Amino acid sequence: MDCCRHVNPFRACAGLRGLGYLMVALVAAIAAVSYYAVVVYAWGPVLLGGGAHAAGAGAVLAAFHILLALILWCYLMVVFTDPGAVPENWRHDAEDSGDPALSTSEDQGSHPRYCSRCQNGKPPRCHHCSVCDRCVLKMDHHCVWVVNCVGARNYKYFLLFLVYTFLETVLDTLVLLPNFIEFFRDESRHSSSPGDIAILFLAFVLNLAFTLSLLCFIAMHMSLVTSNTTSIEVHERRKSVAWKYNVGWRRNLEQVFGTKKLFWFFPLYSTEDLRNIPALRGLEFPIRSDVVV
Numbered sequence: 001m002d003c004c005r006h007v008n009p010f011r012a013c014a015g016l017r018g019l020g021y022l023m024v025a026l027v028a029a030i031a032a033v034s035y036y037a038v039v040v041y042a043w044g045p046v047l048l049g050g051g052a053h054a055a056g057a058g059a060v061l062a063a064f065h066i067l068l069a070l071i072l073w074c075y076l077m078v079v080f081t082d083p084g085a086v087p088e089n090w091r092h093d094a095e096d097s098g099d100p101a102l103s104t105s106e107d108q109g110s111h112p113r114y115c116s117r118c119q120n121g122k123p124p125r126c127h128h129c130s131v132c133d134r135c136v137l138k139m140d141h142h143c144v145w146v147v148n149c150v151g152a153r154n155y156k157y158f159l160l161f162l163v164y165t166f167l168e169t170v171l172d173t174l175v176l177l178p179n180f181i182e183f184f185r186d187e188s189r190h191s192s193s194p195g196d197i198a199i200l201f202l203a204f205v206l207n208l209a210f211t212l213s214l215l216c217f218i219a220m221h222m223s224l225v226t227s228n229t230t231s232i233e234v235h236e237r238r239k240s241v242a243w244k245y246n247v248g249w250r251r252n253l254e255q256v257f258g259t260k261k262l263f264w265f266f267p268l269y270s271t272e273d274l275r276n277i278p279a280l281r282g283l284e285f286p287i288r289s290d291v292v293v
């Protein structure tokens, strides 16, 4: 297990600025509103009151807190993990490994790339981020929600963050639905304070909105992962030509999640995977054997 290998504590100082501050505050506010509505207002009193629904309330609250812990874990890992920096004086290795499936050569007809801003070589799939002002290995995008770039070494953490947040918003929406329906009944308006009703309404609407938007976002990223394409490369690849990094959905998936199934669900990699899968380090990527490079 090697979860802290690429942790860069200086990201907190360098990245938490401008819009990033606002987004972090927004994430915290949404989490606080949801926590109050689900735990304090809706289901906590049911559990404490005992009775027929106490066991159900216990299950809801347990699921809520487990997902919340996983979200927090993944979120912190995306924020504080360096997505991948180019080693100083990096040079493209022009020599082919001999095995076309393991080749790390550059694009057909293109020269080894160079970043004039960083004054350094650019490995395959690396891009310069104008927000971070540096090159990022297998850059996917700069994410204002996590005030960090999403790249080779934290893409899995970002995906898990999306999936667990989606599951939490689905849970919140479902368990707040009975209270939300009550909201429209006249008698309920007298039993709750205006503040509680406002928080319940806000929590339900926000969670429903996030459920729907996250579903689209997750579907898009699953399609990218299974075809081994980054959000940037979608605009670069030509539809008519086979994508050279697409080495089959299983190997594509392993290049992001690793080979150990237990680790798929957590923002961790096994030491073995980090050693055996070069793509996880972000400098070398296997290329399809049927694509001429």
Ligand SMILES: [Zn+2]
Binding pocket: 115, 116, 117, 118, 119, 127, 128, 129, 133, 134, 135
């Ligand atoms: Zn650069």
Ligand SMILES: [Zn+2]
Binding pocket: 129, 130, 131, 132, 133, 141, 142, 143, 148, 149, 150
């Ligand atoms: Zn960036």
